[in-house]
Amino acid sequence: MLEAESHAIIEIPMKARVFVSMKTTVLDPQGQTICSALHGLGYPAIADVRQGKFFDIVIGEGVTREQARKDVETIAHEVLANPVIEEYTVEFLE
Amino acid sequence: MLEAESHAIIEIPMKARVFVSMKTTVLDPQGQTICSALHGLGYPAIADVRQGKFFDIVIGEGVTREQARKDVETIAHEVLANPVIEEYTVEFLE
Numbered sequence: 001m002l003e004a005e006s007h008a009i010i011e012i013p014m015k016a017r018v019f020v021s022m023k024t025t026v027l028d029p030q031g032q033t034i035c036s037a038l039h040g041l042g043y044p045a046i047a048d049v050r051q052g053k054f055f056d057i058v059i060g061e062g063v064t065r066e067q068a069r070k071d072v073e074t075i076a077h078e079v080l081a082n083p084v085i086e087e088y089t090v091e092f093l094e
Numbered sequence: 095m096l097e098a099e100s101h102a103i104i105e106i107p108m109k110a111r112v113f114v115s116m117k118t119t120v121l122d123p124q125g126q127t128i129c130s131a132l133h134g135l136g137y138p139a140i141a142d143v144r145q146g147k148f149f150d151i152v153i154g155e156g157v158t159r160e161q162a163r164k165d166v167e168t169i170a171h172e173v174l175a176n177p178v179i180e181e182y183t184v185e186f187l188e
Contacts, residue, residue, distance in 0.1 A: 053145060
């Protein structure tokens, strides 16, 4: 991204997707339940299932791209994910 | 994908990610709650939030790629999503 772009106020809504999932070291009982249910339903090839959440965030007009990126990072870390047991990734769809 | 490839038994585990979210015509109260909470927390620029689930599925050895793709599609449609109110997309990470 160009420096000039990042300081311009955004005029079309910007979209971000935040993925939140259990850390790989943390047990995921929901995923395990789905996995064994699938074995019972006739899908023995399924080796593992892990469940996670995602949040599609639309950032309105009136902020800079830079500010929007910073805000979504903070929101992901402080509101959407519990950093003790969860990890998150942020993806911007521009 | 080549035809020959799709019939070969997979030797390394194949990964798929299934995204499930409310249809856009269906109200998403969880997302709306998060959105208004974010306004209260000092992020007025957030215009909309919609929440969804994702499932990371690992398909073990012993099936063909073609069969694995077919299985994941069926699982997404019949087990993971409720087609009445939810929509899903499947992504293969190969």
